[in-house]
Amino acid sequence: MNRIRTIALDAMSGDHxxxxxxxxxxxxxxxxxxxxxxxxxxxAELTEGLRRQGRDADGASLSIQHASQxxxxxxxxxxALRNKRDSSMRVAINLVKEGRADxxxxxxxxxxxxxxxRYVLKTLPGIDRPAICTALPSIEGHxxxxxxxxxxxxxxxxxxxxxxxxxxxxxxxxxxERPRVGLLNIGQEEIKGNERVKEAGRLLAESSLNYxxxxxxxxxxxxxxxxxxxxxxxxxxxxxxTEGVAKMIGHYMREEFTRNPLTxxxxxxxxxxxxxxxxKIDPRRYNGASLLGLRGIVIKSHGGADxxxxxxxxxxxxxxxxxxxxxxxxxxxxxxxxxxxxx
Amino acid sequence: MNRIRTIALDAMSGDHxxxxxxxxxxxxxxxxxxxxxxxxxxxAELTEGLRRQGRDADGASLSIQHASQxxxxxxxxxxALRNKRDSSMRVAINLVKEGRADxxxxxxxxxxxxxxxRYVLKTLPGIDRPAICTALPSIEGHxxxxxxxxxxxxxxxxxxxxxxxxxxxxxxxxxxERPRVGLLNIGQEEIKGNERVKEAGRLLAESSLNYxxxxxxxxxxxxxxxxxxxxxxxxxxxxxxTEGVAKMIGHYMREEFTRNPLTxxxxxxxxxxxxxxxxKIDPRRYNGASLLGLRGIVIKSHGGADxxxxxxxxxxxxxxxxxxxxxxxxxxxxxxxxxxxxx
Numbered sequence: 001m002n003r004i005r006t007i008a009l010d011a012m013s014g015d016h017x018x019x020x021x022x023x024x025x026x027x028x029x030x031x032x033x034x035x036x037x038x039x040x041x042x043x044a045e046l047t048e049g050l051r052r053q054g055r056d057a058d059g060a061s062l063s064i065q066h067a068s069q070x071x072x073x074x075x076x077x078x079x080a081l082r083n084k085r086d087s088s089m090r091v092a093i094n095l096v097k098e099g100r101a102d103x104x105x106x107x108x109x110x111x112x113x114x115x116x117x118r119y120v121l122k123t124l125p126g127i128d129r130p131a132i133c134t135a136l137p138s139i140e141g142h143x144x145x146x147x148x149x150x151x152x153x154x155x156x157x158x159x160x161x162x163x164x165x166x167x168x169x170x171x172x173x174x175x176x177e178r179p180r181v182g183l184l185n186i187g188q189e190e191i192k193g194n195e196r197v198k199e200a201g202r203l204l205a206e207s208s209l210n211y212x213x214x215x216x217x218x219x220x221x222x223x224x225x226x227x228x229x230x231x232x233x234x235x236x237x238x239x240x241x242t243e244g245v246a247k248m249i250g251h252y253m254r255e256e257f258t259r260n261p262l263t264x265x266x267x268x269x270x271x272x273x274x275x276x277x278x279x280k281i282d283p284r285r286y287n288g289a290s291l292l293g294l295r296g297i298v299i300k301s302h303g304g305a306d307x308x309x310x311x312x313x314x315x316x317x318x319x320x321x322x323x324x325x326x327x328x329x330x331x332x333x334x335x336x337x338x339x340x341x342x343x
Numbered sequence: 344m345n346r347i348r349t350i351a352l353d354a355m356s357g358d359h360x361x362x363x364x365x366x367x368x369x370x371x372x373x374x375x376x377x378x379x380x381x382x383x384x385x386x387a388e389l390t391e392g393l394r395r396q397g398r399d400a401d402g403a404s405l406s407i408q409h410a411s412q413x414x415x416x417x418x419x420x421x422x423a424l425r426n427k428r429d430s431s432m433r434v435a436i437n438l439v440k441e442g443r444a445d446x447x448x449x450x451x452x453x454x455x456x457x458x459x460x461r462y463v464l465k466t467l468p469g470i471d472r473p474a475i476c477t478a479l480p481s482i483e484g485h486x487x488x489x490x491x492x493x494x495x496x497x498x499x500x501x502x503x504x505x506x507x508x509x510x511x512x513x514x515x516x517x518x519x520e521r522p523r524v525g526l527l528n529i530g531q532e533e534i535k536g537n538e539r540v541k542e543a544g545r546l547l548a549e550s551s552l553n554y555x556x557x558x559x560x561x562x563x564x565x566x567x568x569x570x571x572x573x574x575x576x577x578x579x580x581x582x583x584x585t586e587g588v589a590k591m592i593g594h595y596m597r598e599e600f601t602r603n604p605l606t607x608x609x610x611x612x613x614x615x616x617x618x619x620x621x622x623k624i625d626p627r628r629y630n631g632a633s634l635l636g637l638r639g640i641v642i643k644s645h646g647g648a649d650x651x652x653x654x655x656x657x658x659x660x661x662x663x664x665x666x667x668x669x670x671x672x673x674x675x676x677x678x679x680x681x682x683x684x685x686x
Contacts, residue, residue, distance in 0.1 A: 137591065138591060139590070139591050139594045139595075149529055152529070152537050153537065153538070184580060186492055186495070186575070186576055186579035186580065186583075187583075194495050194496065194576050195496070216579075216580075216583045217579070217580040217581065217582065217583030217584035217585075217586070217587055218583040218584065218586040218587030218590065219583075219587065220584065220587055221584070221587030221588050221590065221591040222587055222590060222591065230580075232529070233529055233537050233577065234576065234577055234580050236529035236559075236560070237527060237529065237559070237560040237573075237577050237580065237581055238560065238580055238581070238584045239560065240529075240530075240559045240560025240561040240562075241560035241561065241563065241564070241581045241584045241585060241588075242560075242584060242588050243560070243561040244560055244561030244562065244563055244564030244565055245564050245584075245585050245588045245589065246588065246592070247482070247561065247564065247565060248480065248481060248482050248564040248565065248624070249589070249592060249624065251482045252482075252620055252623050252624055253620050255620075256616045256617075256619050256620040256623070257613075257616055259616075259619075263615075263616045265612075266612050266613045266615070266616045267613070267616070269608075269609050269612045269613065270600075270609045270610070270612065270613035270616075272606075272609070273599045273600055273602075273606045273609045273610070273613075274599075276599050276602075277595055277596050277598075277599040280595050280599070281591070281592065281595055
């Protein structure tokens with residue numbers, strides 16, 4: 001493949017500002033010759049930032065697109081949409097809309113990013129709401145989980161649409177022909193599960209997807225499903241819980257290894273092993289959530305991403321470009337509609 | 344306090360049957376003289392089980408109450424209620440109802456236990472639905488989280504009632520005068536939180552509880568709230584997610600420490616530290632969820648509990664008896680109603 005993929009990077013919106021994005025871009029371009037990255041934001045700041053890293057915007061692999069505004073983490077969605085039309089976030093998404101970029105990556109405010117992307121790019125036919133999807137590690141490998149906070153109250157049809165999108169994503173990026181799709185529920189049969197989830201289960205059972213039934217919270221990390229579908233409230237709580245548990249475990253482990261000189265010594269001996277372990281579940285390796293269901297590729301990076309994490313989000317964007325994820329979601333939906341599946 | 348607390352143990356319903364419950368009872372009685380434990384189940388089996396452990400039912404600290412049936416993990420709620428009136432679970436709860444026991448502990452089927460307890464004991468005035476509450480460890484200490492799966496779709500008033508019950512429990516068992524009560528939500532302000540959660544937040548803000556506002560999934564394990572309130576669907580997913588993350592982390596850690604002879608050696612050196620760490624977050628130390636809102640104390644043990652875990656559930660039952668938890672919930676509700684708080 002000789003085609004150059006162009007990816008617009010919102011360089012201003014993350015917690016750490018332009019520096020992290022510039023480093024991630026420079027780092028990425030050192031490893032890949034198939035990308036053209038556009039840094040979107042304050043031109044002077046970006047030029048200076050690049051200079052400090054010994055690079056300049058050559059226009060071939062690296063360009064700068066000026067944008068005069070920044071959406072802050074506290075900006076309300078409506079404010080960002082109405083009053084920040086020249087924000088780095090909006091301009092990056094505009095580049096996708098105009099066909100000047102194949103994808104956009106932003107570490108900005110999730111609500112504003114979701115709303116801006118939806119407003120500028122529009123959803124695909126048959127998709128009511130875009131969903132936020134990320135891969136989470138499991139004992140078996142990983143699974144794509146959606147929605148992670150974009151849609152708080154979901155009707156069964158929305159969960160169905162999420163399942164289609166997740167399934168296409170898993171096919172496209174993991175090369176799985178018929179990804180196993182699970183619906184997140186609480187397992188105790190005797191306690192009535194959520195009615196909307198049950199109805200979504202009925203829709204999925206009738207569809208051409210490889211629906212494997214209900215899965216529970218623990219299954220996400222143990223494995224068994226390639227795609228796990230839930231509403232954005234549950235998905236967000238699940239994701240944040242994961243963060244919390246990992247933090248607590250890290251805290252108590254550090255506490256034990258620093259208790260006294262002997263345990264410190266044990267920690268020193270175990271260090272390489274603990275580091276290898278940490279690397280395996282390093283959340284930075286999973287950074288980059290897809291906003292699925294749009295007529296274009298938008299990847300949300302964690303706000304606090306460092307350059308390694310942001311570079312991973314760029315990698316995910318490139319992977320989705322290579323695999324034409326929105327086009328594949330579109331044609332999958334069309335063929336399902338033709339087969340009379342619920343829309 | 345010289346009073347003997349009598350606790351009825353459903354000895355038949357857990358995954359491991361009577362043996363674990365008998366061991367837990369014998370172990371508990373070795374350490375405490377203030378308890379009278381009633382093993383409920385098949386008399387012959389229990390007598391024989393006790394004999395194997397070198398004990399017998401003396402009637403003072405240990406008795407047997409015969410029950411001819413067992414509720415299985417697969418029994419539907421309706422079936423258990425209608426056709427298993429002489430189950431060990433039902434008989435144990437009957438003992439509480441009749442005042443012959445101060446509390447009941449069961450490792451049986453959650454749905455059947457919840458329904459049976461509610462049917463036999465009834466809910467307290469002002470409580471529509473009992474909730475399942477457990478303490479979860481955090482960096483700060485622990486927090487009581489409810490509901491964990493008893494109530495799938497909750498109205499704001501139900502969440503409010505859960506907050507009252509959790510607050511009373513935290514006061515009673517932890518001795519905190521004004522426990523901090525948080526409402527589980529997704530934090531991004533720009534994305535509309537769940538409407539029911541927002542409405543529950545309004546009710547709590549107007550109440551006399553020490554309501555601290557919304558908390559997120561990570562806060563549960565980091566700390567900041569003594570009580571975290573959510574609906575049973577979200578709570579159950581959260582709890583199961585925790586199990587899954589912990590399992591995955593354990594899996595990858597074992598994998599790294601067994602990779603080669605060198606890492607095995609490092610594992611050997613680090614073993615005592617890793618064990619101390621494991622002990623700290625050992626879920627068995629947190630086994631025992633309270634069914635709150637009933638006119639009596641019922642503790643649900645994990646189905647797969649071993650004797651250490653089941654003994655912890657007995658300890659929790661005794662603690663709630665000592666602190667008259669149902670009575671305190673009742674009077675707190677009465678005083679709140681008198682102040683015109685929402686009911």
